[in-house]
Amino acid sequence: MPSYYDENSKNWYCIFYFTDWTGTRKQKKKRGFARKKDAQEWERDFLARQSVNPGMKFASMAELYLQDKQEHTKQITYQTKKNRIEKWILPYFQDQQVDKITAANIRAWQGEIKNTHGANGKPLSPGYLQNIVTELSGIFNFAVRFYGLAVNPCVVAGNTVGKKQKSLSFWTKADFDKFIDTFQASDERYTAFMLLYYTGMRIGELQALTLADLDFKKGMIHINKTYHIIAGKPVITPPKTAKSTRDIFIPKFLIDCLKGYIGRLYKPQQEARLFDLSRSAYASALKQHTEQAGLKQIRVHDLRHSHASLLIELGFSALLVSERLGHESVSTTLNIYSHLFPSRQSEVVDKLERLYNEGK
Structure with a gap:
């Protein structure tokens, strides 16, 4: 996986061939890396994405997941998912390899976000925490379905952050x-x-x-x-x-x-x-x-x-x-x-009683 140094820009770049999803062979070139190692890592991660490999960085898997959501969900849904992932998930997992993230890592992350405060200075609500956990699980489900990940670690970890409280407020x-x-x-x-x-x-x-x-x-x-x-x-x-x-x-x-x-x-x-x-x-x-x-x-x-x-x-x-x-x-x-909705069980009983007696 060779990388090259550009004497003019004083930066590293990589250039290589890959086969896209249509089966077409293409050349890819990426410039602007400060280190040779960075250029090599970028090429390795790019090729992992093209080869349906769960060994890519989590940030790359999240990017693929969001691209899919942008194509198949409403714009507001996509934007909501993007905001949650960028704010609460990527800072913890972006540099980790997807197939190396364990249930123990997930539980440790849940422990951290449970103690995090939002912009209003208050702890995140159980409902919002559940939304974030669901979002992370969605990324791993995407990796399982399309990129060969063996198991979703969120399923093994379970939900330790709490669940939405089903309450309904209304006026008469x-x-x-x-x-x-x-x-x-x-x-x-x-x-x-x-x-x-x-x-x-x-x-x-x-x-x-x-x-x-x-x-x-x-x-x-x-x-x-x-x-x-x-x-x-x-x-x-x-x-x-x-x-x-x-x-x-x-x-x-x-x-x-x-x-x-x-x-x-x-x-x-x-x-x-x-x-x-x-x-x-x-x-x-x-x-x-x-x-x-x-x-x-x-x-x-x-x-x-x-x-x-x-x-x-x-x-x-x-x-x-x-x-x-x-x-x-x-x-x-x-x-x-x-x-x-009011219970009509007593009404059912009365009508069954009348029906039975009429038959006799």
């Missing part, structure tokens, strides 16, 4: 009425929060809404896109899942609310976003006005849970709740809200 209609009464009806945020509570749409779906998405004649809102900030830039993407593209029917009072809001806008364009405040602005307003109303604090996303709770209280089925929220399946709805 009485709670929401107290909250919304702290706004002037002419306030943009009044209309935004009315929509979030009475439709269950996601905040990104609200931020992406345009005039073209509103059909007042049919009394519906077309949800067909969502708004994100990715790498500091605003991005409009398709909704979270295929089922998230949906039509939400709305009552007359919400139509009137929207018409009043639009009437106060200056020459609104069909394709311009109607609600252009940032997520942090909505979160800040929610916190401030919740305090004014004397209510328990919830997140903006919890207004979506509040809508689901309202529908369940009104007696609607899990299927209808699922369709309105744009869940991928009814099982998703039941996984989140099953405990809110």
Whole structure:
């Protein structure tokens, strides 16, 4: 594995041939190494990636994993994964050889991140820690599936950082009425929060809404896109899942609310976003006005849970709740809200009793 010294640049470089995934033989040249050893290591790692070899550096495997995710997942999902890997995983494992990382190494890493504090100065939550561990396990699963790694060491190590606590925060209609009464009806945020509570749409779906998405004649809102900030830039993407593209029917009072809001806008364009405040602005307003109303604090996303709770209280089925929220399946709805559906076991017993007696 020869490397060469460039007298002009005073740096080392490597040049070699390899066969890519299509079977084509190609030449690769890489310059700018301070040491001969660095050039040789780079060539060795590059060839390991091309030859489906789990002996490459972890940083290279993570790069391949992220390339795959960039091709096959939504941009926001890719960016989230990239941020977690770069911040919490690569600093520990980047220079280690993938097939040399053991379950003991994983457990030692888990011990360190459990004692790490986030940007707010507080320990990382069990839910967030679980997300990081899942991300690391995903990289090793990728190596097992596509690069011949014998076993995922995360599976052997287990999860010592804790798990997400399944809790659901929501407001009743009485709670929401107290909250919304702290706004002037002419306030943009009044209309935004009315929509979030009475439709269950996601905040990104609200931020992406345009005039073209509103059909007042049919009394519906077309949800067909969502708004994100990715790498500091605003991005409009398709909704979270295929089922998230949906039509939400709305009552007359919400139509009137929207018409009043639009009437106060200056020459609104069909394709311009109607609600252009940032997520942090909505979160800040929610916190401030919740305090004014004397209510328990919830997140903006919890207004979506509040809508689901309202529908369940009104007696609607899990299927209808699922369709309105744009869940991928009814099982998703039941996984989140099953405990809110009233038990009808006694009703079943009564009907079986009557059926039996009628037969006799």
